[in-house]
Structures are given as structure tokens and as C-alpha cells.
Amino acid sequence: MTKKRNFSLLSHRAGAAFLAPAAALVGVFVLLPFFWVIFVSFTNRTLLGKTALSPDFVGLQNYFQLFDPATFFTRGQFGFSLILTTQFVLLSALVGQALLGLLLAWLMQTIPPALKRIVETAVIAAWILPEVVIGFAWFAFLDYDNGTLNMILRGLGLPAGDFLLQQPFWVIVIFNTWRGAAFSMMLFNSAFASIPPSYFQAADVAGASSWQKFRDIGLPLIRGHVVTDLILITMWTFNVFTPFILTNGGPSYRTELLSIYNYRIAFREFDFGKGAAVGVIIMLINLIFALIYLSFGRKKAKAVEE
Amino acid sequence: MRLSFPQLLARIGFSALAAIIGILFALPLIWFIFAPFNARAELGIAIPDPWTLQNFLTVFGNGFAMRGLLNSLIQSVGGVILVAAAATLAAYALSRSSIPGKSIVTYVLLLFSSVVSGTAAMVPIFLIVSSVGLMDTHIAVILVFAGGLLPTAMFILRDFIDGIPKTYEESAMVAGASPVQAFFDVALPVIRPGIVVVVVWAFVNIWGSFLIPFILLRSDDLMPSSVAIYSFYSEAGTPIVTLLAAYSLIYSLPVVALYLFVSWKFGFRFFGGIKA
Numbered sequence: 200m201t202k203k204r205n206f207s208l209l210s211h212r213a214g215a216a217f218l219a220p221a222a223a224l225v226g227v228f229v230l231l232p233f234f235w236v237i238f239v240s241f242t243n244r245t246l247l248g249k250t251a252l253s254p255d256f257v258g259l260q261n262y263f264q265l266f267d268p269a270t271f272f273t274r275g276q277f278g279f280s281l282i283l284t285t286q287f288v289l290l291s292a293l294v295g296q297a298l299l300g301l302l303l304a305w306l307m308q309t310i311p312p313a314l315k316r317i318v319e320t321a322v323i324a325a326w327i328l329p330e331v332v333i334g335f336a337w338f339a340f341l342d343y344d345n346g347t348l349n350m351i352l353r354g355l356g357l358p359a360g361d362f363l364l365q366q367p368f369w370v371i372v373i374f375n376t377w378r379g380a381a382f383s384m385m386l387f388n389s390a391f392a393s394i395p396p397s398y399f400q401a402a403d404v405a406g407a408s409s410w411q412k413f414r415d416i417g418l419p420l421i422r423g424h425v426v427t428d429l430i431l432i433t434m435w436t437f438n439v440f441t442p443f444i445l446t447n448g449g450p451s452y453r454t455e456l457l458s459i460y461n462y463r464i465a466f467r468e469f470d471f472g473k474g475a476a477v478g479v480i481i482m483l484i485n486l487i488f489a490l491i492y493l494s495f496g497r498k499k500a501k502a503v504e505e
Numbered sequence: 506m507r508l509s510f511p512q513l514l515a516r517i518g519f520s521a522l523a524a525i526i527g528i529l530f531a532l533p534l535i536w537f538i539f540a541p542f543n544a545r546a547e548l549g550i551a552i553p554d555p556w557t558l559q560n561f562l563t564v565f566g567n568g569f570a571m572r573g574l575l576n577s578l579i580q581s582v583g584g585v586i587l588v589a590a591a592a593t594l595a596a597y598a599l600s601r602s603s604i605p606g607k608s609i610v611t612y613v614l615l616l617f618s619s620v621v622s623g624t625a626a627m628v629p630i631f632l633i634v635s636s637v638g639l640m641d642t643h644i645a646v647i648l649v650f651a652g653g654l655l656p657t658a659m660f661i662l663r664d665f666i667d668g669i670p671k672t673y674e675e676s677a678m679v680a681g682a683s684p685v686q687a688f689f690d691v692a693l694p695v696i697r698p699g700i701v702v703v704v705v706w707a708f709v710n711i712w713g714s715f716l717i718p719f720i721l722l723r724s725d726d727l728m729p730s731s732v733a734i735y736s737f738y739s740e741a742g743t744p745i746v747t748l749l750a751a752y753s754l755i756y757s758l759p760v761v762a763l764y765l766f767v768s769w770k771f772g773f774r775f776f777g778g779i780k781a
Binding site: 345 | 511515519520523524526527528530531533534535537540547548549590591592595598599601602603604612614615616619620621622623625626627628629630632648649651652653655656659671674675678684685709712713714715716720730731734744746749753757760761764
């Protein structure tokens with residue numbers, strides 16, 4: 200039997216040949232960039248001029264610049280973007296998407312199927328449509344003179360507002376919540392579906408309210424899915440570039456998330472060295488989340504085996 | 506089961522709440538139902554009077570816009586073919602050969618692909634692409650997408666292939682087939698549903714993507730729709746609303762069609778994994 204288990208259909212050589220195209224692509228466009236960006240972050244490389252061809256090694260200078268306490272918290276600087284991004288992730292992903300997704304998934308368990316399908320379609324449409332289309336839809340939606348939102352506000356006798364100028368940060372928070380809630384909803388939906396219906400029926404017989412069922416049966420049983428969801432949406436929201444399409448990072452840097460800041464430094468000001476340093480920090484933060492996620496997934500896999 | 510009065514009330518309340526949330530989600534998109542068919546569309550919601558296809562005709566007559574759709578198609582199809590082919594071969598090798606350390610490989614690749622993403626990855630990718638002289642080409646966009654999507658595609662397919670019994674290929678080899686024949690003639694047809702999943706997922710990802718072509722391309726005649734759509738803005742930055750609305754609708758159609766195809770073929774739950 201042991202012999203049989205070791206038998207493999209592909210020889211090492213054939214296996215290596217099958218792996219080669221993928222290995223080359225991933226090697227050049229995923230692994231190499233990871234190390235390249237670290238290297239570039241220690242140089243003063245630019246797009247044009249003398250330092251484009253022969254950049255100097257500058258040590259940690261780019262990093263010192265990013266963490267310079269004199270300008271750290273200034274608008275348009277690294278620290279400002281970092282804090283803004285943290286708030287953005289907390290509010291739009293962890294609070295907005297996760298809670299709204301959880302609420303929607305729970306509602307879906309009890310509402311009539313026809314209504315369920317309509318609501319799901321609206322939530323999922325927000326998620327699958329291309330980002331530039333969504334960006335333009337919101338631009339029209341928020342327009343001061345004719346936009347749907349202000350039309351409704353005026354109709355209700357409430358003051359209209361030019362929200363992209365007055366409250367740009369809250370606009371991108373609500374925008375990202377709206378855009379991404381579908382994923383959490385679907386994940387929690389399938390998590391709730393995996394709970395044996397008899398649990399809920401027993402609770403019904405005992406006369407439990409929906410809130411009690413949610414708190415005492417639903418939520419504890421999908422705890423693992425909640426953790427998975429929180430880590431994934433945190434990583435995606437942390438790297439998201441879509442708000443750029445809506446606000447360009449403005450007005451006056453008020454929506455300049457770390458990804459947009461990185462883009463401006465590298466591809467508008469063409470300071471590749473400093474841009475690479477920002478990239479390294481973003482990737483380190485990504486790495487921490489990814490490791491937490493993988494170790495959590497392993498633990499869960501082990502628990503299932505046992 | 507009969508519902509008690511409070512239960513009935515709760516159920517009505519739940520339905521009402523769900524309906525309100527549904528309406529809030531639909532609000533920013535309702536505009537798209539009307540504006541493309543209104544020759545005098547503005548940013549406000551207005552029922553077209555009369556309904557017309559004039560905006561679409563104008564878009565079809567705009568060479569740059571149509572070129573954008575063609576470029577999106579070239580880049581998406583190119584990327585999809587590369588991802589599907591390379592991922593199938595690699596996933597098969599990881600599942601069926603006994604190369605040492607293969608179980609680690611998938612995890613490490615997944616780790617890297619989620620770390621090296623977004624704008625942070627664009628600085629080194631920009632430098633690598635320009636140092637090999639591929640700046641401003643379709644090939645660059647296709648290769649970069651393929652590299653980024655491959656780890657997840659390999660992960661999906663490997664899971665899929667691991668679930669297929671080896672005896673299929675073994676019996677073919679007993680009958681005298683070579684390993685390569687066993688792969689192409691026996692394994693490949695069985696893996697096909699998994700490949701369909703990867704193809705749809707990769708297509709939707711590349712078709713809708715903005716950042717990578719935005720950074721790697723310069724020439725107007727290479728831009729995919731996601732970037733070309735900005736040609737419908739006047740010099741002052743004000744949008745030409747009628748054309749933008751119609752073009753957005755055309756550009757969204759493939760994604761919507763694929764979504765309907767997937768939910769018809771695989772059911773709702775699969776879509777949880779379709780967007781990385």
C-alpha cells in the first residue's frame with residue numbers, strides 16, 4: 200500500500216515541465232517585484248534625469264523622509280494617509296461591510312424568496328459592475344444640481360449638499376461599504392446555510408426571538424467565517440484604489456488613501472525611490488494580515504481533521 | 506407551522522427592512538436604466554421622452570470608443586488563455602506528481618500574490634516592464650495580469666483536480682497511454698468545469714480592471730474601455746453624459762452576462778469566490 204501511495208502519474212521531469220510556464224510568470228511578475236521594490240526603496244531612482252539610469256544608493260533616507268516627525272501628520276504626507284486609511288478600513292470594511300453583510304445575510308434567512316432575489320440582485324450589482332462604471336454612477340448620483348441623492352433630499356425638505364466637496368471622506372466610506380457589502384453577505388449567507396435547520400426549529404419551539412436565535416445559535420456557529428471575512432475585507436479595503444476614480448484623492452488630499460498616495464508619489468511626481476518605500480510598508484502590512492489569515496486557515500483545517 | 510402574532514410582525518418588519526436596504530443599494534444605479542436611452546440625458550434621473558437608441562449609435566460611430574472595447578477584449582482574452590493554460594498545467598503537476606515541497610508551493614504563492622497587489626506592486630512592475638522594453642504594449646498588460654491571477658487560479662484548480670480520482674488516468678496508462686496522453690485525453694475533459702470557473706473569474710477581473718492598463722499603457726489606441734471611457738470627458742473635465750451612459754452600459758454587458766451564466770450554471774454560492 201505504501202508503494203501505491205508513492206506512485207505518481209507524472210515523473211519529476213514532466214511535472215517540472217508542466218509547472219514551468221506558471222513558475223516563470225509568477226516568478227517575474229509576483230516574486231521578483233517583491234524583492235525589486237525593496238531594493239528600489241533604498242535608492243533615489245526617478246523616471247527622468249540622471250538618477251533614472253544610475254540611481255544612487257541612499258540607505259534609509261526614503262524611510263526617514265516618510266517618518267519625518269515634522270511633516271508626518273500634514274495633509275498629503277505619509278502619516279496622514281496611513282491614519283486616513285486605517286479609519287477608512289475600520290469604518291467601511293469592519294463596521295460597514297461586515298455589519299451590513301451580516302444583517303443582510305440574517306434577513307435573507309426569513310424574508311420571502313422573491314424579495315430575497317431582488318435585494319440580492321441590487322447588492323450584488325454594486326459589487327460586480329466594473330469600477331469605472333460604478334465611479335461614474337456615483338458621480339451622477341452625488342451631483343449637486345441634478346443628482347438623485349440631492350433630488351431626494353430636496354423632496355424630503357432636507358438641505359442638499361455637494362458631498363464630494365463637503366464630506367469627501369464619508370462619501371468614500373459609504374461608497375466602499377456599498378460597493379463591497381455583497382461579499383460579506385454571500386459569505387455569511389452560505390455560513391448560515393451550513394447550520395442544521397433543526398437547531399433553529401428547536402429554538403422556535405422554545406419561543407426564541409430572532410435576535411435570540413441570532414445571538415445564541417447563528418453568530419456562535421459562524422464565528423470562523425466571521426474571522427475569515429474580517430481578514431479578507433480588511434486586506435482588500437486596505438489596498439483598494441477605486442475611490443481614486445470618484446475623488447482623485449482630493450479635494451486637497453482629504454481622501455488620499457495610502458494606495459492613492461503611493462500612486463501620486465510614484466507616478467505623478469515620479470519619485471520611484473520614495474514610492475517604493477511606501478510600497479514596502481504597504482506590503483509588510485499585507486504580509487502580516489496574510490500570515491494571520493493562513494495560520495488561521497491551517498488551524499481550522501487541523502481542527503476539522505481532528 | 507402557524508406563526509404567532511409577534512412572529513408575523515417580526516417577519517413583516519424584516520421584509521420591510523430588507524426592501525429598504527435593497528432600495529438604498531439600487532438608488533445609485535437607477536440612473537443607468539434611463540440615461541443611456543435618453544438623447545438629452547443629464548446627471549439627474551429623467552424618464553426618456555422619447556426612448557431612443559441614438560446614444561448607442563453615436564458610441565458605435567466613435568472609433569476610439571469601439572477601439573477601447575476591442576482592446577479590452579484582446580487583453581481579457583489573452584490574459585484568460587494564459588492564466589487558464591498555465592494554471593491547468595501547474596495545478597495538474599502539483600496534484601499528480603511527487604515533486605518535493607509541492608504542498609508548500611501553493612501556500613507560498615497565495616501568500617505572495619495577496620501581498621504583492623494593488624498600487625504597491627505597480628512601482629516594481631512598472632520598472633520591470635520598462636526595463637525589458639515592453640512598456641505600452643498589450644503583451645505587458647496580459648503578462649502582468651496573468652502573473653497576478655495565476656496563484657489563485659492554481660489554487661482553485663488544484664483543489665478541483667485533487668477531488669478527481671487518480672484511477673481515471675491510471676487505467677488509461679494501463680491501457681498503454683503515455684502520461685501526456687493521459688493528461689490531454691482523460692484528465693483534461695474531467696477538469697473542464699474547473700477551468701470554466703477560472704476562465705470566468707479571470708475574465709471578469711481583467712475586463713473590469715483600471716489600474717494596471719492605466720499605468721502600463723500610454724498610447725490612445727491601446728487603451729481598454731476602463732481607461733478609454735475618460736475620452737467622454739470634455740477638456741474642462743465635464744462628462745458628455747449621454748455617451749458615457751450608453752458606453753458604460755455596453756461595457757458592463759459582458760460582466761452581467763457572465764454573472765447570469767454563472768448563477769444559472771453553478772448557483773449563487775460560487776460567486777463568493779469570483780472576485781479576488
